[in-house]
Each structure stands twice: as structure tokens, then as C-alpha cells.
Amino acid sequence: MTNILTAIGSIGTFSMAFIYLFSYLHQRRQMRVELYPVLYFEQLIIELKENGELKFYNSNNYNPVLDKYIILANDGGGGASKIHLTISNQENTLQKINISKLSGNSKYIVPLNKNMVKIIEACIIQNKDIRLNVNFQYNTLIKDKKTKETFEIMITEFPNAEDLLLYEVKVKFDE
Template sequence: MINILSAVGSVGTFIMALFYFVSVSIQLYQMKMSFLPALGFNQILMTRDSDGLTLRNTTDRDNEQLGDDFLKLYNMGAGAAKELQIAIYVDEDDILQEKYASILPSKEGYMLPINKQVFKELESTIRQNGYESNLKIKIQFKHNASRKRQTIYLKGKIDQFNSYQDREVYELQFIQTVEKDKM
């Protein structure tokens, strides 16, 4: 009889240890997830008037008169993104611009300067009354929670925001997609 009670106690101890192991594993996974970077762009408004296309990051209040010539990339996650490689391209072969940044800390932003070719692509999309831009962004980075290089693919989409007599206002959004979507 004592042997049976001892066996039941051993099985119970084993089950309790198994539950404890599963609980600790879940907590470690949740801790790892809390250190992942979350990269994205803020709201971007474009104004087209007789002077051409002007880009405006809505969070930038410094120069109200001038347009911006950068996109503001934010890291809203809890972990730092390291060794960022950012490529702006039209087709897979036609890279318009490449940028590198060594680190983007949590809750910080990086002003990604954009060149004239990127402006031309946005202007041609608007002129053709297209709202699905061919503009794509590929962001590769590393972080502390994983040794693998992470890759984010974004596709540009232009929405008409408002029209006035002397100008039109559009919103530029970057929507996350996967590589297989034939961006």
C-alpha cells in the first residue's frame, strides 16, 4: 500500500514540475516578446500645388512653411533595432535609395532622407491617378532577442486626403506586406 502511495506522489510531483516548466517557458517567451522592436512610419501628408509636390511629416512642427525631405521612421517597440539597412525601390531591381543606421533605440525616431527619384515616383503615381504606388521599402535589422536578421517589407499607398482650389492633399501610408506578395 505504501508503494502505491509513493508512486502516486511521485507522479504528482512529476506533473507539478511539468506545469512549472510550462509556466516558466511561457513567461520567458513573453519577456522575449517585450524586447522586440516595432518599426514604422508616422503620418505623412503630401501637398501638390503649382510649385510641385511637398511632403510633410505630421509630427514635425519645426518648419511650418517648408516641406520635409525625409520620412520619419519610429521604433515604438521595447527593444533597440541594430544594424538597420533600409532600401527604397520601385521594382526588385530598381533601387532608388539605400540607407544604413547603426542603432535605433526604443521610443526614438530616425529621419530617413529621401532623394529626388523617390519624389518623382510619388509625383508620377499621383499624376496617373494611381493610389497604389510602386514605391516599396525593405527594412532589415537585428535585435537583442534574436540572432537572426529580421526583414520588414512595406508598400506605399496614397490616399486622397482633401482638395482645395489651389492644392490637393494626399496621405502617404506604408502598409506591411510579405515578400511573396509580388510587392
């Protein structure tokens, strides 16, 4: 009888140790996921005024003096360092930006250079489609190797009730 109780106790101890190990591994995985950065651009609306001038509106207008910019945000729990951002069209590289560090839940204002603004302006005025390639390369706190992300953005008409000429910068998804 004592042997049976000892065997049941040993099986119970073994199963509790197994459950504890599984719980620990699951918690460790969750903590690791929270340390990855999540980089993205905030929404950008472009208005074509009657005089042909472009007015840029970000979802959060931070700087009333500087209006031709995009906001790079990191909503992840971890920081990204040594960020290399390249924006190009089919012909050439339009803009390169190097950012030393972008910590979690923070934002960075990326001013658009004159070349970028001219190309966007020309495409909107001539009513042409514009497609730009965006390439991110950055290091994370978790991995030493560079993480690379590439996606295509396009500028499309933004429907509105006021009959304004508005355009939105969107990420193109493969269908």
C-alpha cells in the same frame, strides 16, 4: 494508509513541479517576444499647393526647417541594429539608407533625396499611380541573422472636407 498518503503527496509534488515548469516556459516566451523590434513608418500626408509645390506633413512634425522626410519608428521592446533600408520603384533604386542602431521606442528622421521627391511630385501632378518597394534588413538582439521585410507602398488621394489636394502614403496589402 501511510503508503496512500505518500503516493498522494508525490503526485501533488509532481503536478506542482509540472505547473511551475509550464509557468516558467510561458514567462520566458513572453520576455523573448518583448525584445523584438517593430519597425514602421509614421503616417505621411502630402499636399499639392496651387502653385504646384508639394508640402509634406508627418503625423508628428519634428523639424519645421526640413519638411521632406519620413519617420522610421521602432515601437518594439528590442533594438534593431545594422539597418539597411532601400526604397525603389520598378526601374531602379531611389534611395538607400544605413542606420547603425535604432533602440526600442525611438524614432529616426529619414530625409527624402531629390530623386525621390521628383518622382513623387511627377506622379502626383500627372495624377498617376505610384508604387514603391521598401526593403528592410536589420539585426536584432535576439537573433544574429538578418531579418528581412519587404512591402509595397502606394500614394493615394486622402479625402478631406476642405477640398485640399491631399495624398497619403499607404502600405499596400494583398487582398
